[in-house]
Amino acid sequence: MQQPRDIARELSRRGYRLTPQRTMILSIIEDSDTHINAEEIYAQVVARYPRVNISTVYRTLELLKQLGMIYEIDLGGGRVGYHPEDKGHHHHLICRKCGAVIDINESALFSVKAILLQAFNFNADLKHLAIYGLCEKCNKE
Ligand SMILES: [Zn+2]
Numbered sequence: 001m002q003q004p005r006d007i008a009r010e011l012s013r014r015g016y017r018l019t020p021q022r023t024m025i026l027s028i029i030e031d032s033d034t035h036i037n038a039e040e041i042y043a044q045v046v047a048r049y050p051r052v053n054i055s056t057v058y059r060t061l062e063l064l065k066q067l068g069m070i071y072e073i074d075l076g077g078g079r080v081g082y083h084p085e086d087k088g089h090h091h092h093l094i095c096r097k098c099g100a101v102i103d104i105n106e107s108a109l110f111s112v113k114a115i116l117l118q119a120f121n122f123n124a125d126l127k128h129l130a131i132y133g134l135c136e137k138c139n140k141e
C-alpha cells in the first residue's frame, strides 16, 4: 500500500493538492477487498463529510485513474469497480450471459504480451483486463 505522504508528494508534483476527501477516497479503495464502485465509495465518504457531492467522488476517481493510482474495470451490466494500483495485477473473465466473474493471475496473459511485443513491437499494459465470454456452465447450455 502506498503511504499517504507518498501520494501527497506525487499529487503535488503534478500540481494537485491532497485534500482530506481525496485521501479518504484513496484509502477506501486501498482498504476494499473487492471492486468497490463509486456509489459504495460515496456512501462511506458522505458518512464522514455530509456535504460532499457524488460528482466530487467521480472527479476524484477520474484524477486518481489518470495518475495511475487506481484501476477502473468495467465488469459489464453497468458495474464499474476500482482497485488500488498495487492490487490491480490480475485479470477478470466475465460471463456475458450470467455475469459470473472469474479472477485469473496476471501471468496468464504473459504469453499474449510476449506475442504483441514480438509481432508488433508493442509493449502492452496487460495488468488488469476484463475479458468477456461464456463461463463453463453457460457454454454448455
Ligand atoms: Zn480486478
Ligand SMILES: [Zn+2]
Residues within 6 Å of the ligand: 095, 096, 097, 098, 099, 100, 134, 135, 136, 137, 138, 139
Ligand atoms: Zn455464465
